[in-house]
Amino acid sequence: MCGIVGAIRAHANVVDFLTDGLKRLEYRGYDSSGIAVYSESEQKIKRVRRVGRVALMEEAVKQKGLTGHIGIGHTRWATHGGVTEPNAHPHISGGLISVVHNGIIENFEAERTRLEALGYEFESQTDTEVIAHSVRHEYENNGKDLYRAVQTACSRFHGAFAIAVICHDDPAHMVVARMGCPLLVAFGDEEVFIASDVSAVIAFTRKVTYLEDGDIALLSANGIDMLLDKNGDKTERAVKTSELSLASLELGGYSHFMQKEIYEQPKAVADTAEIFLDGGFVPENFGEHAPEIFSKIKSIKILACGTSYYSALTGKYWLESIARIRTDVEIASEYRYRDVIADPDELIITTSQSGETLDTMEALKYAQAQGHECSLSICNVLESALPRASTLAIYTRAGAEIGVASTKAFTTQLVILFGLAVTLGKLRGHVSDDELTGYADDLRQLPGSIQHALNLEPQLAVWAKEFATKPSALYLGRGIHYPIALEGALKLKELTYIHAEAYPAGELKHGPLALVDENMPVVVIAPNDKLLDKVKANMQEVGARGGELFVLSDLDSDFAETDGVHVIRTPRHIGVLSPIVHTIAVQLLSYHVALVRGTDVDKPRNLAKSVTVE
Template identity: 80%
Template sequence: MCGIVGAIRAPQNNVVDFLTDGLKRLEYRGYDSSGIAVHTAEGICRVRRVGRVANMEAAAQAQKLCGQTGIGHTRWATHGGVTEPNAHPHVSGGLIAVVHNGIIENFEAERARLQQLGYAFESQTDTEVIAHSVHHEYTANGGDLFAAVKAACARFHGAYAIGVISRDRPEHMAVARMGCPLLVGFGEGETFIASDVSAVIAFTRRIAYLEDGDIALLNTQGIVRLCDKNGEAAERAVKTSELSLASLELGLYSHFMQKEIHEQPQAVAATAEVFLDGGFVPENFGSNAREVFQSINSIKILACGTSYYAALTAKYWLESIAKIPTDVEIASEYRYRDVIADPQQLVITISQSGETLDTMEALKYAQSLGHCHSLSVCNVMESALPRASSLVLYTRAGAEIGVASTKAFTTQLVVLFGLAVTLGKLRGHIDAEREHAHTEALRQLPGSIQHALNLEPQVAAWAQKFAQKSSALFLGRGIHYPIALEGALKLKEITYIHAEAYPAGELKHGPLALVDENMPIVVIAPNDALLDKVKANMQEVGARGGELFVFTDLDSHFEAAQGVHLIRTPRHTGALSPIIHSIPVQLLAYHAALARGTDVDKPRNLAKSVTVE
């Protein structure tokens, strides 16, 4: 949520060009207003607008805004409504400008304190207390921007990433990070900041990730001064980003979600490569993974949203393949309840961004209770969750821009399946023959996904009917129930159609009351051991006039009929079937959104990287 950019550029380069380009590349994170503040000959000049970055860009161009130092922001409203006064950057006394991602939890107390000091507030935001607090400390510390930010941050409780510029020090910028992502990019005689590497990749690939508690002072040559959470001088490693600029462009596609759905064969193949090349060995997850895996007695998975549904799917694999007890919890709930900790339990966190605040805080909570074994499944290198975990295996999905996750979900499933087989082999439940079968299934998976993608015209035809509905019900059983959950989530995320998912066997315990001729019922019905049970549940729906839309397999044995529509995916792929059946429900949501005319890549009220509670 929210996006931060900033730069101190070389004399020949206008910082406004970078700020607007960077903010456009961060649009996928979710936002409702944007703004920039630039150091000019007249002082700090600010442009803010509600709506898309293009609105703000047009206003900046009309003002012919130009300078070498500046900061920019896309805001996702938390404190205060979607208004221009609440948009960032916030300025104090014409002297200090601030952009901020996160939440200052004690902002009300700070606001009262600053009001007593004579500061007037123009917004409803928690961020304005940062601007005034830095202004107060700046004047008290003789114009030392680093000292001012350090002193101000010492008063804040919560999560934040902050970028600060001052009217008197155009050659400097100060930054701070606590719980929200922030990086520094190093160019030729210029320095950049951003909350995501995608914002700077067109300008530099040399980046350093700040850590929690870091406060730094920057100039055109890079980091001038940096102290860590203990107030001690520190350095951060400079890395070369491997992110492809092409992955951030639409190319031939109409939307990033469409592009990312169709990138799944390649993304899954890239993620599976670690198991296909090196086998199902613990070392794929870290140098000490074998020792950790041999010492654990159970697993707890913490995740949110789509990643939570990946975790629910993994529970079936881990218990059936590895024979290890597995518990799955929503991260935002886990962190606020009394937990019976088990130090021999492996805690797994799953997050596309690696910065999901609820999941990060849940991991910290688990570690505070004595959990010493942790594994992160993540798509972003060097993000917070992998750095906080003792073990990690990255998905190889590439940049995912669309807010509704697609390829990140299926690649998470590949990693979790690989983990289940690895643990099953290590615990003596998988012999060489079974391991070979799992290897071959993974090897054939990208081709099976492509076959499922080829069903797009049929799914698109169904979507025209869904676009006219206000509600939908998704059903699945066993390991395909989480796929029904994911299908319902995708539909409501980008079409705004109300959708629910249930285990098909639960129909008679309540949801059947919803069924009538106006309620489309999506059924995930692969040719597995539960197919006959699912057929019986479908009969319950048909008897009450419900219209069934069934995703089944090529080798299942039932036919379309009045009120029963069938789309057949490839032949049943065994344990990996949930990954195949993820594809048509993604396509259904995408094409229904197209038919309804909603914003596919940037659905209302949602953000890609959820870094606030």
């Protein structure tokens, strides 16, 4: 983890691409960076690594005058070993082999012991250095064939990985391999690029191909010279033209990408809603085989992690109340390690912004191995791993999301889950024509309601000043708004490093009430729905203990602002889609608390955008 770039350029210096590509991958989260380039003038692999931002590494590269026609680069998010320069990528073995790597080699300790017994000395605590020494050993002892050396070394590794390898003896070629972690190859004019994310290459080319699990490719400036699949058979992968907008990767007039992406939500939600408003609530929106699959499923299980898990919890309410279909939601990393009861009539849904979340991917594989035949991926990234592994797929139209803390990917996932609930409800005979018209109208009005919620930013900025000095915060919600409380607490933790927890408001008296005092701000999501009176009673419990309440309500709710009770009203209660509107408020609150505290909004410490390790 967390970002890979590489290039072979027959007539140009690779360094400008490597540094530009790493900058475009900064959003994925990292703690160190580096590049390795074969220097023709010195006839050696030269490397620069730095702890901290890519800009520090880039300055060091300029000072050293690094140039070359082949090179690899990496932004590292520490897994094995601390955040130190010796642990940063690329790793080099004996001046001969240089490697960058995403993922985790699970059997690295055994491999390290084996290689140490063969006389190899390790300079780092990483699992990646095992790859460098292993490839070198195979290269020097099996005919000095780089492709064969990588292939043999990879056969020894257990886990998930994407790697790129260059060799001192063969500066015209690079070998790349993928197993479980994303990797693409992109093509220019007598130049080839590799990256873990298409955003790294589109400033140079839009022609890309996505490697599959088990693929090992030999690259030159002319493209892919040889590609073998997981069975060792020669194969080809389709070349596609990326439609990702370069402008979407630029900050524009905003202070942070998170701020930009919060404000892009009216359009992102409107674009995603068009799937159902233009095409109707029909199964075909979810894939060619959806009519057949949807007609036979009897239950749903959603597998997800982090923010996507909270969107799934929200979707459960819609699926059960609108479609009347039993729905379970599980954390992917827990599901994959327990005994499950397979049901061929249950639809497995995975939700993921990146489409490459390792725990979710492995959970899907586990479900399929247990006999689950039908699966649907909800994802924001075309051609990513989860959609390719699923029977059905539907893409949110959020566009590129650079900020590590998800915003518009979350709200567009909610739109898709709502559309799925209405589609299944219609198919199962639980949604009348009048209700269908009403749901469509709700979707049409949603972008405007989100825009109104964005107008509350100045009031939320005032609240942020109160929160910034507190050590902890409590979020409460009931019913379908409880997952939004969970999401609000997660955003506060991610962005501000303030400890925050969320509870169903009815659970307050069963333990969490012991935490409440004058130093504990309590955020309450309290729209004017059927549970409002219950929520008010829970608020009384907080007030009676001296707690300070911060209430996110709407224009239809009857709340008076008093000492210890602060109220911000979103637009009028919009009914079934209210959770999406209230999400905007909790996002903005966390963003402004982070500004007051001076934390890194777009790149929170210790976090990565795309989590491709356990």
